[in-house]
Amino acid sequence: MTELPAAHTSRLPQPGPLPNRLQLTDEGQLRHMLTIEGLNRTLLTEILDTAESFANMNEKAVKKVPLLRGKTIVNLFFEASTRTRTTFELAAKRLSADVLNINISTSSAVKGESLLDTLRNLEAMNVDMFVVRHEESGTAHFIARHAAPGISVLNAGDGRHAHPTQALLDMFTIRRHKGDFTKLKVAIVGDILHSRVARSQIHALNILQTGEVRVVAPRSLLPADVEQLGVHVHHDLDSGLQDVDVVIMLRLQRERMEHAHLPSEHEYFQRFGLTARRLQLASPTCLVMHPGPANRGVEIESAVADGPHSVILEQVTYGISVRMAVMSMVMGAHQS
Amino acid sequence: MTPEVPVLLDDMAARTRELLEARGIESPIVVGIHSGGVWIAEHLRERLGIQRPLGKLDISFYRDDFSRIGMHPQVRPSQLPEDLDGEHVLLVDDVLYTGRTIRAALNELFDYGRPASVTLAVLVERDGRELPVCAAVAGAHMELGQAEQIKLRGPEPLSLERVAVEPPEGADG
Numbered sequence: 001m002t003e004l005p006a007a008h009t010s011r012l013p014q015p016g017p018l019p020n021r022l023q024l025t026d027e028g029q030l031r032h033m034l035t036i037e038g039l040n041r042t043l044l045t046e047i048l049d050t051a052e053s054f055a056n057m058n059e060k061a062v063k064k065v066p067l068l069r070g071k072t073i074v075n076l077f078f079e080a081s082t083r084t085r086t087t088f089e090l091a092a093k094r095l096s097a098d099v100l101n102i103n104i105s106t107s108s109a110v111k112g113e114s115l116l117d118t119l120r121n122l123e124a125m126n127v128d129m130f131v132v133r134h135e136e137s138g139t140a141h142f143i144a145r146h147a148a149p150g151i152s153v154l155n156a157g158d159g160r161h162a163h164p165t166q167a168l169l170d171m172f173t174i175r176r177h178k179g180d181f182t183k184l185k186v187a188i189v190g191d192i193l194h195s196r197v198a199r200s201q202i203h204a205l206n207i208l209q210t211g212e213v214r215v216v217a218p219r220s221l222l223p224a225d226v227e228q229l230g231v232h233v234h235h236d237l238d239s240g241l242q243d244v245d246v247v248i249m250l251r252l253q254r255e256r257m258e259h260a261h262l263p264s265e266h267e268y269f270q271r272f273g274l275t276a277r278r279l280q281l282a283s284p285t286c287l288v289m290h291p292g293p294a295n296r297g298v299e300i301e302s303a304v305a306d307g308p309h310s311v312i313l314e315q316v317t318y319g320i321s322v323r324m325a326v327m328s329m330v331m332g333a334h335q336s
Numbered sequence: 337m338t339p340e341v342p343v344l345l346d347d348m349a350a351r352t353r354e355l356l357e358a359r360g361i362e363s364p365i366v367v368g369i370h371s372g373g374v375w376i377a378e379h380l381r382e383r384l385g386i387q388r389p390l391g392k393l394d395i396s397f398y399r400d401d402f403s404r405i406g407m408h409p410q411v412r413p414s415q416l417p418e419d420l421d422g423e424h425v426l427l428v429d430d431v432l433y434t435g436r437t438i439r440a441a442l443n444e445l446f447d448y449g450r451p452a453s454v455t456l457a458v459l460v461e462r463d464g465r466e467l468p469v470c471a472a473v474a475g476a477h478m479e480l481g482q483a484e485q486i487k488l489r490g491p492e493p494l495s496l497e498r499v500a501v502e503p504p505e506g507a508d509g
Contacts, residue, residue: 332406
């Protein structure tokens, strides 16, 4: 793992040059899904359109299509996850693929087996796709670089770097409700500094030409070079919420408190917690989103999380369709 | 010379009506296969005076050549108006060629329920079958050989066109 960059600085993680040579085929088709950064609008739209077709499958008696029958997909999770892993697993199963769930923190890593050894062993079992989550930025790229040809790698979250399928399902949710992105004001609120979700969302929103993208956070939870991402920075929630069409709340990781990034949960909620009263500053048809799991009473009030503006559970449902779209597209790209 | 589509549709409608009567089917669900099959299904449904909404199938997720040619970029959602359990289905396509599209469509239909029966009606039945599939009603029969295809242009007006092609490996029809 010597190729992985150091993780803990306050700047944006850069796991290497833009990975499009890695994630796209010569014909421009998606082969791996590592990061949103550098993808174009046409390709993102194609993913969302494909997901739309899968979203309609829920009407069927048999919620399954035979597209990836005979393929084996490995969920390689070095970091705990419930929602992401289960929706990847369901997506694979609804495409008729076979799924192997490997939780590395409890298996060979403990015995001292290197990542490459793990990879080679799984490849020897003739698998077709790795879905990877790891606490180090750049792990999915590393695996994509070293995987045998014909194997696709999907990044299910790497360190503070990227979580592309989460961003795609958020875009899908926004598009279903709002249609055109160019007229929208979107605010992302919370711990931007440590959030791979926020980073992928910002790239996706900008590629889809969103009217205005805002980040709202205390200075201690923003990367020093956040403006490079093409966002408007607000340090005050009331001004950040003014007239927005979509507000995305991020999970406040409680362990951050210990690292002196923040005073206290109570004080954070006072300044940056989304309440029904504050939500009135936003557009009357504002969507409230959260990648989950939400800390009720820390970044979001229960009345808002369960309220009429909330699409938090829709995000979970759409996560399956979006992951089905990405999985079928990357598997298709190897064939042509 | 390619036949006029409206003439073929009239003929298809007359023979479909006879067939449905003979089988004692009063009100089938008409289901077209994207894109050409949906156009033909719409006209046929109108001519047969069937009130029930049209069903549409996009068989992209059921194709047997996905592992060779990958994902079709524009998949339209399949829309079936109601539960298919116990229903009589009139499945409609524009051209019956290898039979692979129909196989895929049957697989998809059965994921929506267990129809009482499926009757296949096509505008053109041509040579080149690779699977044991045959149409109950066909507007026209053609012998084209491998170097030629017949294409339906539409939606308005509908016309048939013979085109010389290098058939791509695994061409569907």
